[in-house]
Amino acid sequence: MRITPDKMYKLDGKICFICGKYLLNNTHADLAYVPVHTGESIRAKPDKYYIFECPNCNMMAHKRCWYDVGEKRVRGGFLNLFTKGWKLSCPNCGHVIAPLRENRTDWAKGYQIPGHPDEDLYELQTGDVVAYKAGSLFGKVGAAINGFFKAVGLGSLSSSETSAVTRAANRIGKTIKDVAERVFRLEIPTEKRSEIKQLRCQNCGASLPMPGRFEEAVVCEHCGTAHLLPT
Structure with a gap:
């Protein structure tokens, strides 16, 4: 198949x-x-x-x-x-x-x-x-999901975003090599972040650990999908 x-x-x-x-x-x-x-x-x-x-x-x-x-x-x-x-x-x-x-x-x-x-x-x-990894489907420019999350390619992240994802992966015992190619960026105003009470993985639906106040990313323990948060 x-x-x-x-x-x-x-x-x-x-x-x-x-x-x-x-x-x-x-x-x-x-x-x-x-x-x-x-x-x-x-x-x-x-x-x-x-x-x-x-x-x-x-x-x-x-x-x-x-x-x-x-x-x-x-x-x-x-x-x-x-x-x-x-x-x-x-x-x-x-x-x-x-x-x-x-x-x-x-x-x-x-x-x-x-x-x-x-x-x-x-x-x-x-x-x-190759097309999937290059982002021709989801696009390194992102595709809107549920109006709040945007999917982007891991390779399109800035150095600071990549570092944030690496730290998030390390917190759950993973490395950047374990992170999935597709990354989700939460696009809401920074001041609205404090209103977030729970997060679910946009790939597999599993509950995500709530990030600390100054943490910029969280990685799903189940599928390795990273989520970037506004700071």
């Missing part, structure tokens, strides 16, 4: 539980290849990569991470010198996704997760991801 830019915010800030990197980040090695019966290596076009969710614990990871880490060579025979086959299990919960099988398709030959073909996975086209 292709994740289009307008739905990509649902993955923004989420981490691959295997490699620890953002799901919206990828390397050249993550790019998918097409299964070809002739044995050729043909990369899928447009460039794309996939996210697979464990059917048991619902943890998500890059498909390439499942290939590199989840797939285990099973050995047997004298002194375990011989390969009996391959088995795919979830590194988090141990759920067996694909039982022992004799061979494993090489990545560049169009590897598919057994029983879960690419069309059943979350598909991310790199062009869509």
Whole structure:
């Protein structure tokens, strides 16, 4: 299932539980290849990569991470010198996704997760991801939300705003690297700030910790979304 830019915010800030990197980040090695019966290596076009969710614990990871880490060579025979086959299990919960099988398709030959073909996975086209990160959807200039919040790109913040977000992330045990790409700026007069009694995350709806009088930002503990406040 292709994740289009307008739905990509649902993955923004989420981490691959295997490699620890953002799901919206990828390397050249993550790019998918097409299964070809002739044995050729043909990369899928447009460039794309996939996210697979464990059917048991619902943890998500890059498909390439499942290939590199989840797939285990099973050995047997004298002194375990011989390969009996391959088995795919979830590194988090141990759920067996694909039982022992004799061979494993090489990545560049169009590897598919057994029983879960690419069309059943979350598909991310790199062009869509770049557009989302660049802010073509939400805009670094911002998009009005509920008349009070404006969504802006993390990369568009000033140095002082970035520092405020960093401090807010540190207060909940996170770093700036854990903060989601989309940031919400509360646009109300400074004198109205004292009237705020509670705040909710504009991304996931969770309650936000009320910031101190001189704190300029607050970060959601659940999804890592930052919110800038008037000072």
